[in-house]
Amino acid sequence: MTRNQSIMDVIQKRYSCRTFKGDPLSAQVVELLSRSVSENPSGPFKSVIRFQRIAGTQESMNAMKGLGTYGFIKAPSGFIVGAVKKGPFDLEDYGYAMETILLSATRIGLGTCWLGGTFTKSVFANKMEAGPDEIVPAVAAFGEIAEKSRMTEKIIRWGARASTRKPWSALFFDRSFHAILGSVEAGPYQTPLEMVRIGPSASNKQPWRIVRDFPFFHFYLQRTSGYYERNKKYFGMADMQRIDMGIAMCHFELTCQELSLKGEWVTDDPRLTNLPDLTTYVTSYRAMAP
Numbered sequence: 441m442t443r444n445q446s447i448m449d450v451i452q453k454r455y456s457c458r459t460f461k462g463d464p465l466s467a468q469v470v471e472l473l474s475r476s477v478s479e480n481p482s483g484p485f486k487s488v489i490r491f492q493r494i495a496g497t498q499e500s501m502n503a504m505k506g507l508g509t510y511g512f513i514k515a516p517s518g519f520i521v522g523a524v525k526k527g528p529f530d531l532e533d534y535g536y537a538m539e540t541i542l543l544s545a546t547r548i549g550l551g552t553c554w555l556g557g558t559f560t561k562s563v564f565a566n567k568m569e570a571g572p573d574e575i576v577p578a579v580a581a582f583g584e585i586a587e588k589s590r591m592t593e594k595i596i597r598w599g600a601r602a603s604t605r606k607p608w609s610a611l612f613f614d615r616s617f618h619a620i621l622g623s624v625e626a627g628p629y630q631t632p633l634e635m636v637r638i639g640p641s642a643s644n645k646q647p648w649r650i651v652r653d654f655p656f657f658h659f660y661l662q663r664t665s666g667y668y669e670r671n672k673k674y675f676g677m678a679d680m681q682r683i684d685m686g687i688a689m690c691h692f693e694l695t696c697q698e699l700s701l702k703g704e705w706v707t708d709d710p711r712l713t714n715l716p717d718l719t720t721y722v723t724s725y726r727a728m729a730p
């Protein structure tokens with residue numbers, strides 16, 4: 441356990457682990473994880489979210505067998521489950537907040553995996569006693585990483601092209617979507633942007649796009665055609681790509697904080713014309729003088 445690693449190291453170390461050892465966790469690890477869960481973190485839009493750590497019992501494992509999408513998990517120690525009050529940016533906040541917990545778990549040496557589809561929501565929603573004004577949009581498995589991953593896990597990773605990421609030229613832009621932002625021109629923001637690029641996303645679709653118009657970094661969601669509609673219809677899934685946006689915001693802001701690049705989230709849509717298809721403005725990060 442190396443608790444003083446930088447957030448950049450933690451983000452680089454994180455991957456979706458689907459094969460765990462199944463051993464009980466040490467009291468110290470449970471204590472550290474419980475601490476970050478009980479803080480009930482929120483996101484930049486301040487939605488109200490409650491989180492809980494749930495043990496990997498037979499019942500919660502059975503919940504995983506229901507609505508299969510593309511993955512399943514072996515022998516996790518438990519699940520992190522959250523319920524968010526419905527509101528305009530509830531899913532973005534949920535993505536941001538859950539990711540802060542998962543990065544804390546990674547920092548203490550645990551493996552984690554976001555699960556948006558491979559679980560029966562009602563079991564976890566019941567555990568959370570979620571009210572009609574709340575949703576349980578996704579959960580995450582955690583546990584000690586097994587020494588050897590299974591063939592199934594390798595196939596899932598291959599299927600989602602899990603180790604590949606889109607290049608900078610597809611993700612980051614300069615003042616409009618017509619000009620690419622190179623990593624050198626990004627200056628001190630090269631690292632926060634890179635930490636967005638390597639983040640997790642549902643089916644590894646990487647829907648985030650960022651347009652820099654200094655001091656602003658405008659965050660856009662570029663949807664995968666039919667993805668939400670299909671997953672909602674067949675699996676009753678929430679809008680995963682909005683959760684992905686929250687994760688991107690989390691990686692960006694935590695990295696800026698660590699590099700002492702001050703800033704704040706603002707709504708300041710530059711109303712760019714000629715947006716690419718299926719692309720919508722979400723929010724902006726305004727850099728501030730140190």
Ligand SMILES: Cc1cc2nc3c(=O)[nH]c(=O)nc-3n(C[C@H](O)[C@H](O)[C@H](O)COP(=O)(O)O)c2cc1C
Nearest residue numbers: 455456511554555556557558600602640641642644
């Ligand atoms: C919101 C969200 C939902 C996800 N849902 C699932 C899931 O249901 N099943 C699964 O096996 N992986 C799921 N993943 C993991 C992604 O497939 C994974 O992040 C992506 O393939 C990139 O791989 P990496 O996390 O190892 O870097 C999800 C990830 C996110 C961010």
